[in-house]
Amino acid sequence: MPVTVLLVDDEPLVRAGLRAVLEAQPDIEVVGEAADGAAVIPLVRQLRPDVVAMDVRMPLMDGIEATRALLRTVAEPPKILVVTTFENDEYVYEALRAGADGFLLKRARPAEIVHAVRLVAEGESLLFPASVRQLAADYGDGGGSPAARAAMERAALTDREAEVLRLMARGMSNAEIAARLVVGTETVKSHVSSVLAKLGARDRTQAVIAAYESGFVAPG
Numbered sequence: 001m002p003v004t005v006l007l008v009d010d011e012p013l014v015r016a017g018l019r020a021v022l023e024a025q026p027d028i029e030v031v032g033e034a035a036d037g038a039a040v041i042p043l044v045r046q047l048r049p050d051v052v053a054m055d056v057r058m059p060l061m062d063g064i065e066a067t068r069a070l071l072r073t074v075a076e077p078p079k080i081l082v083v084t085t086f087e088n089d090e091y092v093y094e095a096l097r098a099g100a101d102g103f104l105l106k107r108a109r110p111a112e113i114v115h116a117v118r119l120v121a122e123g124e125s126l127l128f129p130a131s132v133r134q135l136a137a138d139y140g141d142g143g144g145s146p147a148a149r150a151a152m153e154r155a156a157l158t159d160r161e162a163e164v165l166r167l168m169a170r171g172m173s174n175a176e177i178a179a180r181l182v183v184g185t186e187t188v189k190s191h192v193s194s195v196l197a198k199l200g201a202r203d204r205t206q207a208v209i210a211a212y213e214s215g216f217v218a219p220g
Contacts, residue, residue, distance in 0.1 A: 002029040003121045006043055008054040008066070009083060010035050014106060018053060018083075021110045028117060037066025044074055050121050053081045053104065056091045064091060067098040071202070079120045079203075081127075093135040097213075101205050102127030123203055129171025132205070136212035136219035148213035155198040162216075164191040169208045169217045 005022055007015045007030060015033050022028045031047045034040060038061040040052060052070070056063035063082050070077050082095045082103040092103050101123070104116045119127050126132065141148065157165065160181075167177045174192065178185045192204065201207040211217040 002027050003051060003117060004029050004031045004047070004049045005117060006030075006032045006034070006040070006047060006049040006052045006078070008034045008037060008040055008052060008058075008063075010055060010058045014055070014083070018113065021113050022117060024110075025114055028114065037061035037063055037069075040066045040070055041073060044070060044078060049078050051079045051081055051117055053083050053117065054100075056082045056084045056089070056095050056103075062091070063100070064095045064098050067095055067100050071099045079123065081116060081120050090139045093139040096132065096135070096205060096209055099202065099206060101203055103131075125173040126168060126171045126204055126208055129169070129208075132208065133169070133212075133219045136209070140209075140212050140219060144215070145213050148210060149215060151199065152210065152214035152216050155195075157195065157198060161191055161195050161198070164188065165195050165207060165211055166217055168192070168195075168204050169211050 005028060007018050009015050019030045022030050031049050032043050034043055036058050037054065040054065044052065054063045054066060067080050070080065080100040082092055082100045083106060084092050084103055085106050095103070101120045102116060104113060116127055119125055163181070164177060167180060172180065174185050174188045178188045196203065196207055199207050199210050201210055212219045
């Protein structure tokens with residue numbers, strides 16, 4: 001089955017460019033478009049896309065609020081890929097904190113766009129880990145959030161789960177973590193699932209953001 005994508009951007013040329021790049025791939029299908037975040041929820045309910053590629057800055061409802069609304073109101077929401085002009089942008093970090101799974105630069109090459117959609121859909125790796133780390137360093141609380149620290153303490157991760165979370169923050173895939181720890185991939189998947197459940201994170205991006213916000217992992 002192809003990865004299905006909903007495009008959300010107030011610029012028609014951006015949507016047309018993304019559609020052309022994605023639909024050239026046999027395993028990706030663009031199922032719909034919208035010009036503002038306010039249209040995302042009804043379209044997601046109607047089309048059930050695997051991934052929403054959404055501009056972070058839009059006139060009526062931006063990508064941050066649309067992400068919050070989508071995760072708050074839709075059962076089994078799609079993966080959310082924020083599309084942005086600027087990489088080092090506080091809006092991008094706020095979108096990640098709100099629940100977005102990754103971000104994509106509008107100037108990205110076609111191969112990078114396709115890779116980002118596939119990677120976010122699979123959910124087994126962190127998209128652009130170095131950039132997420134830099135965003136956390138620039139705009140995060142630097143481990144100064146009492147709520148985030150308390151949540152990490154309540155999670156009571158085992159030593160192995162803590163090790164897996166640190167490797168996740170470095171951007172390692174399940175296969176790479178398995179090779180590093182000399183265990184099976186299924187064992188790593190089990191540890192990752194346990195980390196997500198204990199942290200109340202819907203995916204590894206949110207778990208890594210929680211690790212940065214709590215000071216469990218230093219973003220610098």
